[in-house]
Amino acid sequence: MIYPNYKVRVRCFTFNQAKYVTETLNGFCMQRTSFPYVCLIVDDASTDGEQKVIRDYLNANFLVSDTSVAYTKETEYASIIYAQHKENRNCYFAVLLLKYNHYSQKKSKMPYLKEWSEEVDFEALCEGDDYWIDPYKLQKQIDVFDVNPDCMLVFHSIKEIYMKNRSLDHIRAIVENREYSGLEWLAKRPSQLASFMFRVKIYDDVFYKEKVEGKFPAGDIPLLLACARIGKVIGVSDIMSVYRHNEGGWTSQTRDEKNAWSIA
Secondary structure (H helix, E strand, C coil): CCCCCCCEEEEEEECCCCCCHHHHHHHHHCCCCCCCEEEEEEECCCCCCHHHHHHHHHHHHECCCCCCCCEEEECCCEEEEEEEECCCCCEEEEEEEECCCCHHHCCCCHHHHHHHHCCCCEEEECCCCCEECCCCHHHHHHHHHHHCCCEEEEEEEEEEEECCCHHHCEECCCCCCCEECHHHHHHHCCCCHHHCEEEHHHHHCHHHHHHHCCCCCCCHHHHHHHHHHHCEEEEEEEEEEEEEECCCCHHHCCCCCCCHHHCC
């Protein structure tokens, strides 16, 4: 199959987030862009029924039976579904429903994504319990890159919600429409991964590959600082995503002093 010339790949690794993933997928599909984008969704062998939720979502919203824009295949590691959205023709999903849990085996999922993303210049991130709330999020971030060729990463304001106590919900910080230094961002932590879009060439950076990649349990801080080493980091004031605090997320896990700074 000949794939569109995607401008952005959206990467979503998810596990046991059946209660929340529909909101995540809705945030992807509602994006209004002037370019095609592909959402790379990898479920790491969830045990809570999340894979069925994702399959049902695809059947309801995507052209899964149109062989000109869709296909399914089975491999030894995953059931794979590729399809175009029924209404948003710029939105494509490549879904990998893994047959065994890769995290527990310390096995990378990134090599599986090359088929749909090797020529893409930009990546946006969102885990399966966070979600986007602005239909122009991707377009707004690409617009910043288009006028700032030396920019490596664009982030934006986020809302945080607390599933156990919604009275704690708040906007994390005031983000201004301007360039930020890596140290300034680190001091304020005004956003997190679901707000990031960055140039995928960061993955080829020697410092990133040797000092950052795979060295931390999660990675908003090291990713942003690696990007800031070689280009601009620019903030957008619009509130365009939601970071959910829940029992399955990083924020509910015990952190020791050594690794607390590196967890999104």
